[in-house]
Amino acid sequence: MPSANSLINTNPPVPTMSSREIAELTGGSHDNVLKTVRGLINRGIVFGNDTPYVHPQNGQVYHEILLDYRNTMVVISGYSPELRAKIIDRWIELEGGNQHPDITTTLLAAREAIELIKPFLTGLRAAERRSLLSSTLKLATGHDLIPDHSPNTPKMAANRQETDEPDEWEPTVESYLTDKQSIEIRLMDVAEHALNIKPDDVGTKVARRIGAIMRKLGWERTHTRTGKLWVKRKSG
Template sequence: MTTATAAITMIPISMSSREIAELTGKDHRNVTRDIEKMLTDIGEGVLKFEQTYTNSQNGQSYREFLLPKDLTITLVAGYRSDLRLKIVRRWIELEAVPPQPSLSDRQRKAISILRVAEDEAAAFIRKRVNDAVLVMQGHEDLVAVPTPSGKVTPKQMREAVGLFRSLQYVNKLSGMDKNNALLSANRQVKETTGIDLLKNSGATHLLANETDHALTPTAIGKRLGDYGAQRINGALAHLGYQEKKSVGKTDAWVPTAKGEPHSVMEDTGKKHGNGTPIRQLKWKASIVPILEKEMKQDLETV
């Protein structure tokens, strides 16, 4: 046995009074009474084997006993044969499982701190996402927007990044392309935390340049020969790339399944009367040759 192996403390196998009660069909109070009497009779301290557990249903704490094998067998020696057999078989199962290394008090404390930090981080993200949704719905008055004073701390930055990733995912699900999902998420983070992540990273200009490739119907019309936006919209609808749907109190063009690969839903930064964000349908450059090839003649008659 190496020194490193010898230094590892293994958790001793034990059986709880609750498990004994379950296996034997006895009331737990009666089992604990039997254990106390047994420990007193053999001269063992009761507190040595006693501990508390929390009931998951009412949240209250109760006491139980953890017994090693010899004391468990001693306890059930006076029980019926069928009940003793259940206990023996259970001990065979317990001994067949390799013992697990125990944790030091310091390790347990570290794990407890990490779990608390995880819960706090999750709660923060949930609150910030809820705040961002309220802002998107026009309920800014219900949100307390913090404004970082001085230098942003590493903790504030981590929290903002976590919120940013969550909102970016939601934006993509709503139909935004990658760049607009990033820009919208950054604006929402700034509104709820006061931190402009893209400005801090210097990526604003790059993202803006990339989104410049999205074309309006007017820009498409100019590329195809000075056609107006109305004619281009009609051609896109005729080809099955877009359709009109009610959005809030107005009708707006939205891409069809056929048009989605060539479309971009941009967040304009404005809102409808009900607080939902206004998004504008634009098109990737890939739609231009499609219109030119397939509907050049139809454009004249739309």
């Protein structure tokens, strides 16, 4: 007769991706990835397992957070398409044993859909390409793999800073500005270095969204001899 433990362990383990692996795949700092993930966990947006590991070089014990597919996709939602592709490709490798065919099928369907619409992407502006990709992937897979940031999307409302709705980019932007410790900064630098959004992909809606977050964090836009900069408001 099998023991209780053997009955419990008959199910295959659920694949996970660690915050450390996300940092390695995207070329980012593990500390920054951890800050982003923990910020989202504190807000109840994602869930993960905080797990200790021993560093192979110095033997010290550090912490990483293990995420399933859904929570990984939420964490990287603000990353550039190139970095998201690296994460998705890694998930396809993790699902190589076909333990969860639904996820593997979704990713394959997404790839096929992208191949079909490639000829129609030429000549479109960045925002238009993103919107077409978003709607096509949602139709093909049933999932919001690329959130639509078109003007009609509530998350991109110009007056977002006046609402109580939290923005999932805020923890990442706040972490970057805190680490930067600068009294002035360009919005494009925040987009590129904090959110991995290339300058060519920063349209009006994205700029407004980042600007709303920065204003909420105590920054304001000003004009200088070198152009438009954001400066930290003086307290008091």
